[in-house]
Amino acid sequence: MNHLQFYIDGAWVDPVQARPLDVVDPAQETAFTRISLGSPADVDRAVDAARRAFASYGRSSRKDRLALLAAILASYDRHQEELAEAISREMGAPITLAQRAHVAAGRSHFEQIAKVLEHYEFDEPVDGALVTREPIGVCGLITPWNWPINQIACKVAPALAAGCAVVLKPSEVAPVSALVFTQILHDAGVPAGVFNLVNGDGPTVGEAMARHPGIDMMSFTGSTQAGVLVAQAAAGTVKRVTQELGGKSPNIILDDADFEKAIGHGARLCFNNSGQSCNAPTRMLVPAARQAEAAGIARRVAESLVVGSPADPGTTLGPVANRRQFEKIQGYLERGADEGATLVAGGPGRPQGLDRGYYVRPTVFADVSNSMVIGREEIFGPVLSILPYGSEDEAVDIANDTDYGLSAYVTSSSRERALDVARRIRSGMVHINGAPASRAAPFGGMKRSGNGREWGRHGFEEFLEIKAIFG
Numbered sequence: 001m002n003h004l005q006f007y008i009d010g011a012w013v014d015p016v017q018a019r020p021l022d023v024v025d026p027a028q029e030t031a032f033t034r035i036s037l038g039s040p041a042d043v044d045r046a047v048d049a050a051r052r053a054f055a056s057y058g059r060s061s062r063k064d065r066l067a068l069l070a071a072i073l074a075s076y077d078r079h080q081e082e083l084a085e086a087i088s089r090e091m092g093a094p095i096t097l098a099q100r101a102h103v104a105a106g107r108s109h110f111e112q113i114a115k116v117l118e119h120y121e122f123d124e125p126v127d128g129a130l131v132t133r134e135p136i137g138v139c140g141l142i143t144p145w146n147w148p149i150n151q152i153a154c155k156v157a158p159a160l161a162a163g164c165a166v167v168l169k170p171s172e173v174a175p176v177s178a179l180v181f182t183q184i185l186h187d188a189g190v191p192a193g194v195f196n197l198v199n200g201d202g203p204t205v206g207e208a209m210a211r212h213p214g215i216d217m218m219s220f221t222g223s224t225q226a227g228v229l230v231a232q233a234a235a236g237t238v239k240r241v242t243q244e245l246g247g248k249s250p251n252i253i254l255d256d257a258d259f260e261k262a263i264g265h266g267a268r269l270c271f272n273n274s275g276q277s278c279n280a281p282t283r284m285l286v287p288a289a290r291q292a293e294a295a296g297i298a299r300r301v302a303e304s305l306v307v308g309s310p311a312d313p314g315t316t317l318g319p320v321a322n323r324r325q326f327e328k329i330q331g332y333l334e335r336g337a338d339e340g341a342t343l344v345a346g347g348p349g350r351p352q353g354l355d356r357g358y359y360v361r362p363t364v365f366a367d368v369s370n371s372m373v374i375g376r377e378e379i380f381g382p383v384l385s386i387l388p389y390g391s392e393d394e395a396v397d398i399a400n401d402t403d404y405g406l407s408a409y410v411t412s413s414s415r416e417r418a419l420d421v422a423r424r425i426r427s428g429m430v431h432i433n434g435a436p437a438s439r440a441a442p443f444g445g446m447k448r449s450g451n452g453r454e455w456g457r458h459g460f461e462e463f464l465e466i467k468a469i470f471g
Contacts, residue, residue: 003023003033003034003035003175003176003179004018004020004034004035004036005036006036006038006042006046006196006197006198006199007179007182007186007195007196007197008042008045008046008049008196008197008198009045009049009052009053009192009193009196010049010186010190010191010192010193011192013045014036015036015037015038015039015042016038016039016041016042016045017039017041018036019036019037019038019039020034020035020036020037021034021035021036021037021172022034023035023090023172023173023174023175023176024322024323025089025090025092026091026092026318026319026320026321026322026326026357026358027092027309027310027311027318027319027357027358027359028356028357029323029356029357029358032089033176035172035175035176035179035199036199037172037199037200037201037204037205038169038198038199038200038204038205039200039204039205039208040204040205040208042198042200042205043167043198043205043208043209043212044212046167046196046197046198047138047167047209047212047214047215048214049192049193049196050138050165050166050167050193050194050196050214051138051165051214052193053165053191053192053193053194054135054137054138054164054165054193054194056191057163057165057191057193057194058134058135058137058163058164058165059163060163062117062118065117065160065161065163066114066117066118068160068188068189068190069110069113069114069117069157069160069161070114071188071189072110072160072184072185072188072190073107073110073111073114074188075184075185075187075188076106076107076110076184077107078184078187079180079183079184080099080103080107081099082180083098083102083103083106083149083177083180083181084098084099084102084103085098086176086177086179086180087102087103087148087149087174087177088310088311088318089176089310090145090148090173090174090175090176090177090321091145091146091148091173091174091276091321092274092310092318092319092320092321092357092358093273093274093310093318094310094312094313094315094316094317094318095310095311095312095313095315096313096315097272097273097318098310101273102147102148102149102150103149105147105149105150105153106149106150106152106153106181107153108439109150109153109154109157109158109439109455110153110157111439112157112439112440112455112456113157113158113161113456113459113460114161115440116158116161116456116457116460117161117460120457120460122134122464126468128470129468129469129470130468130469130470131466131467131468131469132466132467132469133461133464133465133466133467134163134464134465134467135162135163135164135463135464135465136162136164136216136217136240136463136464136465137164137165137215137216137217137465138164138165138166138167138214138215138216138217139155139159139164139165139166139167139215139216139217139218139219139463140166140167140169140209140210140212140215140217140218140219141155141156141159141166141167141168141169141218141219141220142168142169142202142206142209142218142219142220142221142222142230143155143168143169143170143171143178143221143222144171144221144222145171145173145174145321145322146273146276146277146278146321146380147273147276147277148170148171148174148177148178149177149178149181151221151244152168152170152177152178152181153181154443154454154455154459155168155219155221155454156168156181156185156195158454158459158460158462158463159219159463160190160194160195161460161463162460162463162464164217164463165193165194165195165196166194166195166196167196167197167198167209167215168182168195168196168197168198169197169198169199169200169205169206169209170197170199172199172200172201173321173322174321175199178197178199179197182195182197202222202226202229206226206229206230207229207230207233210229210230210231210233210234210241211233211234211236211237212237213237215237215239216239216240217239217240217241217242217462217463218230218234218239218240218241218242219241219242219452219462220241220242220243220244221243221244221245221278222245223245223246223378224245224246224378224403224404224448224449224450227243227245227450230243231243240462241451241452242450242451242452242453242454242462243450243451243452244278244406244443244444244445244449244450244452244454245278245404245406245445245448245449245450246278246378246404246406246448246449247278247279247280247378247404247405247406247407247445247449248282248283248376248377248378248402248403248404249279249280249281249282249283249404249406249407249408249409249427250281250283250285250398250399250402250408250409250425251266251269251270251281251283251284251285251408251409251410251411252285252395252396252399252408252409252410252411252421252425253266253284253285253286253287253294253411254287254392254395254410254411254412254417254418254421255287255290256412256413256414256417257411257412257413258411258413259290259293259294259297260297261434262411262434263284263286263294263297263298263301264297264300264301265411265434266281266284266298266384266409266411267284267297267298267301267302267364267384268301269281269409270282270284270382270383270384271301271302271305271317271362271382271384274317274318274319274320274321274360274381274382275320275360275379275380275381275382275383276320276321276325276380276381278378278406278449279406279407279429281407281408281409282378282379282383282384282385283368283375283385283387283398283399283402284298284384284385284386284387285387285388285389285395285398285399286386286387286388286389287388287389287390288388288389288390291366291367291386291388292366294366294386295342295344295364295366295386298344298345298364298384298386299344299345299364302344302345302346302362302363302364302382302384303345303362305317305362305382307351307354307359307361307362308354317362317382318359319357319358319359319360320358320359320360320380320381320382321358322358323358325358325380325381326358326360328379328380328381329360329379329380329381329383330348330349330360332373332374332377332379332381332383333346333347333348333363333383334348335373335374336365336368336372336373336374336383336385339372339373339374340367340372341365341366341367341368341372341374341385342365342366342367343363343364343365344364344365344366344386345361345362345363345364346360346361346362346363346364346382346383347361347363348361349361360381360382360383361382362382363382363383363384364383364384364386365383365384365385365386366386366388367386367388368385368386368387369387370387370398370401370402372385375387376402376403378404392421395421396421396424396425399425400424400425400426402447403447403448404427404445404447404448404449405426405427405428405445405446405447405448405449406427406428406429406444406445406446406449406450407427407428407429407430407431407445408422408425408427408429408430408431409430409431409432409434410422410425410430410431410432410433411432411433411434412433415432415433418432418433419432426446426447427445427446427449428442428443428444428445428446428449428453429441429442429443429444429445438456439455439456440455440456440457441455441456441458442454442455442456442458442459443455443459444458
């Protein structure tokens with residue numbers, strides 16, 4: 001494995017043209033390695049290899065694919081520490097979070113997809129016809145920097161299980177874990193050309209993939225703005241496009257909830273991974289009469305976080321992943337105060353004692369409304385906005401008054417009441433009373449949060465084409 005090389009047709013190869021890029025450690029603001037940025041010519045090589053491989057791999061048996069998934073899991077286990085160290089270094093996740101959440105999430109997707117493949121019915125009789133499902137073909141995968149291995153695994157695992165060949169472009173901000181992942185697949189014996197990796201930026205490699213006539217499907221995770229560009233580029237070849245985009249998830253705390261528990265849990269979820277999760281509950285909706293109480297609980301959570309070096313096992317909040325994100329968040333923090341929100345904790349600037357690194361003070365704003373920029377736009381940092389509401393109906397209206405619809409959260413002492421509210425929220429997922437997500441259930445959103453689903457059977461089926469055979 002060479003960080004300056006790509007992985008094409010079962011081997012590490014040099015790029016067509018050398019275009020090196022520094023990979024920056026966000027805790028130190030210094031480069032710790034370099035990768036190469038690819039070109040359309042590199043994409044052509046990868047797609048050609050994938051198309052050749054798909055001719056045979058697309059017809060492989062269930063038994064062979066299950067054996068391959070098992071080999072990948074075994075190889076994954078041998079590289080877990082290396083993966084965790086790469087994730088922590090490249091995007092700033094505390095090492096304990098990288099180990100327990102990031103790396104564990106990637107493994108769980110392969111485990112779950114193996115269960116799906118083992119029992120999946122590819123053929124279905126329908127009124128005398130045979131409806132069969134077969135691999136869609138060559139898939140272009142574009143993944144983000146915030147949960148790098150989770151997002152790679154939840155695309156690659158179902159694609160390989162379905163019988164597809166893939167070309168992956170990981171984020172150039174956090175590419176090293178993707179290179180480790182590639183070595184994992186190589187060591188597991190993935191057939192040459194079935195998996196290919198080309199590093200690069202979105203406007204060059206990403207667009208070349210989306211436009212490529214040899215790619216049958218694009219699966220993209222990232223910002224809504226970038227997702228629109230991928231869909232536009234893909235439209236000319238009428239390929240399938242699935243998108244997991246931004247979010248501004250509401251967290252409705254109903255008046256009968258256990259406030260100490262609900263507010264504390266919601267705030268910790270918001271700050272987890274330095275707030276860099278598309279499904280983070282960043283809008284906390286509380287009864288207006290109890291907003292001060294809620295703000296006090298959230299402030300205590302923010303002040304309890306240990307912000308520091310990702311390499312320190314005691315750190316609970318690392319830096320955000322890159323300078324661009326750091327500066328963007330600082331702008332939102334200043335904007336929030338200018339718009340009239342009440343600063344409860346944190347605010348602009350680095351945390352005390354940290355004069356280097358892209359560290360953001362865990363921040364809580366109260367008296368936020370949906371008319372404010374911090375109440376409407378995805379900040380993607382450790383920033384919690386508390387919005388007061390008068391009635392349950394108003395809470396639902398506020399929750400739905402957003403361009404996004406990825407996830408939502410509802411807490412009540414009555415599950416029935418919480419479920420009723422959950423059914424009224426326009427989002428792809430709703431968590432009731434702190435329930436965690438299941439890897440077997442679909443992950444995805446509505447509105448400008450994207451289309452299609454990932455995880456489990458629903459994610460697996462995104463990589464299948466449906467064919468009707470008559471007679």
